[in-house]
Amino acid sequence: MSGPAAGTAHAATTTDVVCLGESMVTFLPSQPGRLADVPSFGRGIGGAESNVACALAAAGHRAAWVGRVGADGFGDHLVETIAGYGVDTSAVRRDPDRPTGIYFRTATDRGTGAHEVAYYRAGSAASAMSPANVPYEELFAGRILHLSGITAALSADCLALLRELTAPRPGRPLVSFDVNHRPRLWRDGDAGVLLELARRCDLVFVGEDEAEEAWGIVGAEAIRAALPEPSVVVVKRGSAGATVFASGPRPGPRSSNAGGADSAAGGAEAGEGAAQAAGRDTVTVVPALHVDVVAAVGAGDAFAAGFLSATLRGLPVRDRVRHGHLMAAAVLTVPGDLTEPPARDHADRLVALDDGAWGRLRLGPGWTAADRAHEEVRTP
Template sequence: MVTFLPTRPGRLADVPSFERAIGGAESNVACVLAAAGHTTRWVSRVGADGFGDHLVETVGSYGVDVSFVRRDPARPTGVYFRTAGDRATDQHEVAYYRAGSAASAMSPAHVDLGAVRAGRVLHLSGITAALSGGCLELLRMLTAPGPCRRPVSFDVNYRPGLWRDPGGPEVLLELARRCELVFVGTDEAEAAWGVTGGPEAIRALLPEPSVLVVKEGARGATAFDGRPGRPAAGTSCPPGFGQSCLPQSLKDLGGPPGGTGGRSGTPQARANETRPRPATAPPAFQPAPTVDVVATVGAGDAFAAGFLSATLRGLPVRECLRHGHLTAAAALTVPGDLAAPPARGHADRLAALDDQAWGRLRLGPGWTQAEQATEEAITP
């Protein structure tokens, strides 16, 4: 979507003018990954209008392949407006105008599935699933079990206001259980599924993903890594997600692609089930650095991009979490949805800090530009 940011604080009713930018969960991740040096492709639909031109040109300017973005002559490009928000309370207004948009018309019939499946990893968002029946059908098809399917990264991104169907939380649970890498916040898990026991309780509800990343806001994030090892030599499975593109736990779920995989009961009841799982590494927790926050919008997408970038590079989970935090900090210190990530070498140096030095980090606006900064230059 095209996003409009206010030129000064205040209610939407009072703000006289806005500055144009871009936003969107999957496109944000693609842009940040491209800026971090990865080859990325964004597959979507936008209107055959000026806002669509702006979106395609801007996303492409990050180095993202936009050649498979389709233009819809009958539907407009989605837009949204938001207020600046209050830094102390994070209170802000958001007005979405995306009903009937070109993106909401995505479906298996309107997307080049070959282009979607060509990458090493496919990243999807629960926001897209909420847009329409066609979008949900597309996500169910892309996450369905199949022979050596490409690994799927899925950000739950629960947005209650987008779900007209009260079954939205169950749909998100269904999709998450079919993916290899899942991102979810503790606040989302509580709002969607009633899970209040923290990361361990969320893992009990979602034992299937090879890697589950549970975000706890400013406190930090926990990763549960159930990968048995690197792919065997000669396989076509992308590295970083274990011996099979489709974990055995996912193959054994059963149930139709459109269902919930054969498990019954409420999400909270399922979180209390005891299900045997293969022995895995203990969960890894990494605290978030202290950040002088300008705006929180886009931070979750940036975290996912940072974690994905480090995973694609084969870095240990501890470093993946830290790269997620650092990339999120870049987004938190700018007013819009997108921010240039820190240079790879700069981020690698910070991610390699010992625990004490990492705990002293404080990152403010402009910190990503200090590529040669020492630890002392960016700490209190």
């Protein structure tokens, strides 16, 4: 069954987070240099929403990824690899007429002018997603539905789909939205639509830099003023950390048992940098960690996964942000977009540190191995 009429919530929720979006096969260079000079590439996977699903599944949550891939070998590789992380891929659809998207990138940090990415996604199977061909019953089966602005940029049909999924309706799960502004995808479109979509969601992740680039909005407070509706707005501020604006309690992700629902905005307790904002918001500021970066790819997706994981556990806002920082640090200290997250008890111990100890943490490659934490986690 497809279409909005299928959006009624399941009586028994069996999934924590459902992620919808395009995943592509990624070709990673064998050595640094221009794409024109790299002699060979290794194969991986890439996709903001599937990255979040994989990270959540690796952290012990029940995660599902919904998308469309071609009826080709690359589609086989994507579905098999994502499922290998423990993600439910049963709702992925195969398109016999359109290919799976692929892209090539250089080894250079994407934040530099030397970074190159060559996308081959126009006309991909995922770009054909629409309100008429996605399985709504699977999308609304979880406690949280996670979306991103990348999907909205793929086609008019994809934008229509996101408008349907973010529309208010009975039984809608908590909707999480990562703005994920990609200028290259919006060269022929209006990125202002991302603001429209974000305002219809419950939990929004947005970077200060992308809000300025996409909307001309500068500063965390101005971003919150432009996004008054979501219960929680997480403003990512790079090396400065993150600022979270959380309103009073609203319905959180549906509980999968009789224990009731968590509150998406609840737990915004007084803590590091926390203060009462004008009106009904609590503002929580959490500094970023010192990280020995190996590759700055996939960190935003990992941060979202860490924050969502802690949200599902009903942790206070400060702890949700800290778990996001830790999950991002795990990815930043490896070459690819995905890695094994820290063990939950290890992450919980770090999250519980006092402000001074948190500020002195420095994480490098290998830190996620709990039995080596004393070697890799330095507190000078």
